[in-house]
Amino acid sequence: MTDLVSVLVDGIIYSSYLFIISVGLTLIYGVMKILNMAHGSLYALGAYVTATFVGFWFGHNLNPYVSFLLLPLAAVVVGLVAGPLIERGLLRFMYGKDEIVLVLVTYAILLILEDVIKLAWGVESYSAYQPYGLLGNFEVAGLPYTVYDALLVVVAIGVGVALTWVLTRTRQGKLLLAVIHDREVSAAMGINVQRVYTVTFTVGTMLAALGGALIAPKVSVVPAMGVDVIVLAFAVVVIGGLGSLPGAALGSVIVGLVRSTAVHHMPEVELFSIYFVMALVLIFRPKGLFSAAEARKI
Amino acid sequence: MRNRPSHGNVSPLTVALRLAFAVAVGAAPAAALAKRVKLGVVTFLSGAAAGPFGVPAKNGAEIVIDALNAGTLPAPYKTKGLGGEQVELTFVDEAGGTTKQVNEYRNLVQRENADVVIGYISSGDCLAVAPLAEELKKLTVLFDCGTPRIFEDASYKYLFRTGPTATMDNVAAAFYVTQMKPNIKKFSGINQNYAWGQDSWNDFEAAMKALKPGIEVGTSQMPKLLAGQYGAEVSALLTSGAEVVHSSFWGGDTEALILQGAPRGLFTKTTVVLTAGEPTIVRLGTQVPEGTVIGARGPFDMFAPDIELNRWFRKAYEDKFKMAPSYPAYKMAQAILGVKAAYDKAQAANAGKAPSQEQVVAAFENLSFEGPGGRVEMSLGKGHQAVQGTAFGITKNVGGKVTMTNVKTYPASKVNPPDGVKSEDWIKAGFKAGK
Numbered sequence: 001m002t003d004l005v006s007v008l009v010d011g012i013i014y015s016s017y018l019f020i021i022s023v024g025l026t027l028i029y030g031v032m033k034i035l036n037m038a039h040g041s042l043y044a045l046g047a048y049v050t051a052t053f054v055g056f057w058f059g060h061n062l063n064p065y066v067s068f069l070l071l072p073l074a075a076v077v078v079g080l081v082a083g084p085l086i087e088r089g090l091l092r093f094m095y096g097k098d099e100i101v102l103v104l105v106t107y108a109i110l111l112i113l114e115d116v117i118k119l120a121w122g123v124e125s126y127s128a129y130q131p132y133g134l135l136g137n138f139e140v141a142g143l144p145y146t147v148y149d150a151l152l153v154v155v156a157i158g159v160g161v162a163l164t165w166v167l168t169r170t171r172q173g174k175l176l177l178a179v180i181h182d183r184e185v186s187a188a189m190g191i192n193v194q195r196v197y198t199v200t201f202t203v204g205t206m207l208a209a210l211g212g213a214l215i216a217p218k219v220s221v222v223p224a225m226g227v228d229v230i231v232l233a234f235a236v237v238v239i240g241g242l243g244s245l246p247g248a249a250l251g252s253v254i255v256g257l258v259r260s261t262a263v264h265h266m267p268e269v270e271l272f273s274i275y276f277v278m279a280l281v282l283i284f285r286p287k288g289l290f291s292a293a294e295a296r297k298i
Numbered sequence: 299m300r301n302r303p304s305h306g307n308v309s310p311l312t313v314a315l316r317l318a319f320a321v322a323v324g325a326a327p328a329a330a331l332a333k334r335v336k337l338g339v340v341t342f343l344s345g346a347a348a349g350p351f352g353v354p355a356k357n358g359a360e361i362v363i364d365a366l367n368a369g370t371l372p373a374p375y376k377t378k379g380l381g382g383e384q385v386e387l388t389f390v391d392e393a394g395g396t397t398k399q400v401n402e403y404r405n406l407v408q409r410e411n412a413d414v415v416i417g418y419i420s421s422g423d424c425l426a427v428a429p430l431a432e433e434l435k436k437l438t439v440l441f442d443c444g445t446p447r448i449f450e451d452a453s454y455k456y457l458f459r460t461g462p463t464a465t466m467d468n469v470a471a472a473f474y475v476t477q478m479k480p481n482i483k484k485f486s487g488i489n490q491n492y493a494w495g496q497d498s499w500n501d502f503e504a505a506m507k508a509l510k511p512g513i514e515v516g517t518s519q520m521p522k523l524l525a526g527q528y529g530a531e532v533s534a535l536l537t538s539g540a541e542v543v544h545s546s547f548w549g550g551d552t553e554a555l556i557l558q559g560a561p562r563g564l565f566t567k568t569t570v571v572l573t574a575g576e577p578t579i580v581r582l583g584t585q586v587p588e589g590t591v592i593g594a595r596g597p598f599d600m601f602a603p604d605i606e607l608n609r610w611f612r613k614a615y616e617d618k619f620k621m622a623p624s625y626p627a628y629k630m631a632q633a634i635l636g637v638k639a640a641y642d643k644a645q646a647a648n649a650g651k652a653p654s655q656e657q658v659v660a661a662f663e664n665l666s667f668e669g670p671g672g673r674v675e676m677s678l679g680k681g682h683q684a685v686q687g688t689a690f691g692i693t694k695n696v697g698g699k700v701t702m703t704n705v706k707t708y709p710a711s712k713v714n715p716p717d718g719v720k721s722e723d724w725i726k727a728g729f730k731a732g733k
Contacts, residue, residue, distance in 0.1 A: 006533045006534075006537060007530075010529050010533050013529050014529060014530060017527055122349075123343070123344060123345075123348035123349045123352070123353055125549070125550055125553060125581060127553065127557065129585065132561065133560075137561060137562065143533055143536060144536075144561075144562045144563050145529075146561050215526070215527075218526075218527070218554065218557055218558055219526045219527075219550065219554040219557065220549070220550035220551075221550075222550040223345055223346060223348060224346050224524070225346070225524070225526065225550070228522075228524055228525075228526070259530065263521075264530065267517060267518060267520055267534065268518075268520060270491075270519075270520070270521065271522050
């Protein structure tokens with residue numbers, strides 16, 4: 001029983017991490033049809049800015065509980081600076097080009113951002129560990145877990161619910177869905193597609209940075225920390241269906257639970273298990289679990 | 299622990315200024331030096347291994363070469379340069395994988411005309427470069443990589459390794475924990491899923507089973523390198539019922555394991571052994587939980603002997619870089635001093651004239667020389683592989699600083715196989731000729 005509970009709890013915590021790191025990727029793809037390889041670097045940028053903010057905060061002995069606000073603040077700062085800069089400064093010149101060209105362009109951005117991070121922060125590791133242990137522990141079936149990890153689950157659910165609400169219940173969200181459905185018709189109907197793209201990329205960047213910001217207190221913030229994240233996030237969104245929000249959620253839960261089961265019962269296949277699930281899904285659903293049916297355009 | 303381990307907290311303003319300065323100025327061109335012996339140093343200057351290993355090694359090289367060229371090294375290395383000639387340093391980034399490193403090695407030797415190459419932290423890079431050193435007939439010294447396979451599976455003339463193998467770390471760790479917990483019944487492990495982690499776990503597991511027949515393995519976790527998230531692994535380790543958890547994690551992975559494992563009681567409910575944990579102390583300080591068993595991959599840093607060479611190296615490093623040297627810095631210093639000792643010996647045998655490479659190579663074989671970690675014997679691999687004693691200890695926080703208690707040292711003969719015997723066979727045979 002303890003074993004089953006720990007597999008479930010570990011799986012859910014890991015799923016929330018996966019959802020947070022992949023939701024921005026799937027949002028940008030859904031709207032802009034860009035597989036944003038720079039997502040990993042934006043995640044890393046969020047972690048580095050968080051480490052800087054948290055270091056400054058605790059270095060000046062300020063109220064430790066307020067430090068939790070620094071995490072979303074770091075994500076907003078990265079999103080508002082890097083998002084419009086990349087979208088307006090580079091990506092807008094590439095719209096209309098083949099998707100593979102955009103993949104290469106965003107890969108170039110990833111490499112540039114990796115070096116920007118090294119220029120700004122060097123190659124030393126940073127940490128923002130203080131918020132992680134601040135709220136203490138709780139026990140599930142005799143195993144201790146940190147309250148911070150429980151908060152990650154809450155944040156992941158909150159992000160998912162908020163995005164769903166915005167997309168389905170607000171005017172801006174409906175405009176965005178219209179652009180997703182058909183960019184040209186949306187533009188013809190008077191929707192400012194350029195602005196939708198800029199806002200979407202900025203929000204996607206914020207979500208990538210939020211992933212890094214929330215993970216920073218748990219890890220050592222080091223160069224290249226974002227490179228593996230893009231691979232993992234890609235696996236999740238491919239399982240769920242590129243561009244699908246519920247798909248990213250389901251993909252995260254599946255991967256999280258499968259990985260947790262592997263770690264507890266067959267640790268030697270842990271890495272293989274994630275990509276095995278991905279391969280299995282793609283065999284039966286080549287466009288992912290939540291891929292929408294596409295009308296053929298003549 | 300500090301948020302900026304080496305230089306205190308870094309402010310947002312500092313980050314902005316540093317970025318602006320870097321953009322405005324660009325990389326300053328290296329000063330051209332008209333010196334004779336070209337020394338190529340290969341170490342991680344980017345990527346995840348740069349901070350914990352690559353940069354300290356580079357720093358260590360700069361300290362020793364500056365002193366070598368100035369003739370200010372302590373005895374027995376008081377003469378200037380190598381073979382009486384000044385040394386010119388060229389650094390190469392080890393990041394990028396084995397294919398890139400093979401090309402970089404060719405560039406160093408065939409285009410840059412390096413006289414000596416010292417380098418390689420990754421075991422994969424060492425294995426890739428080893429046959430090339432032989433093909434190009436270039437004196438090459440491996441300073442840090444741990445795989446014992448280099449000289450156990452092949453023989454080389456131009457290749458040397460001045461650092462001990464990973465076998466020593468894990469055998470010594472097994473000796474340490476079985477002395478510490480003589481009634482131990484079960485142990486577990488968490489190691490990175492590549493050659494280093496797998497070899498380390500295999501050696502530790504075999505050594506534990508040789509020392510305590512009938513002992514059980516709880517779980518062997520093998521997350522991928524730089525996985526970062528260890529929540530499920532920590533749960534698995536906690537539920538495994540192990541008294542000891544072995545880990546050869548390094549760099550950011552060690553730090554993440556500590557940050558995620560300590561609040562959940564992993565370090566209080568089990569005794570965690572970090573065989574390569576010493577750089578983490580330099581970086582995390584008192585954030586490393588008390589009671590953790592730490593190794594330094596040899597007699598380095600806090601385990602280094604109180605000798606003049608160590609006192610000099612430590613002071614010079616701390617004065618220049620405002621932080622303590624970790625074991626990669628020691629091992630780089632040791633490699634350069636090994637080359638220096640071989641040059642000096644060859645020069646003495648050559649009537650004081652600058653020796654040829656062949657003479658230096660001959661002098662290097664079976665050499666015994668002094669490093670900042672004490673005496674190094676090139677006694678394995680037909681005189682090409684170093685052995686040293688090693689030490690393990692337990693962390694204890696005293697006055698806001700990490701100190702080591704219960705330090706036990708192990709002579710080289712106890713934790714290394716005899717020449718010509720493979721590490722794996724030696725461990726499985728119950729350390730015959732080792733005890």
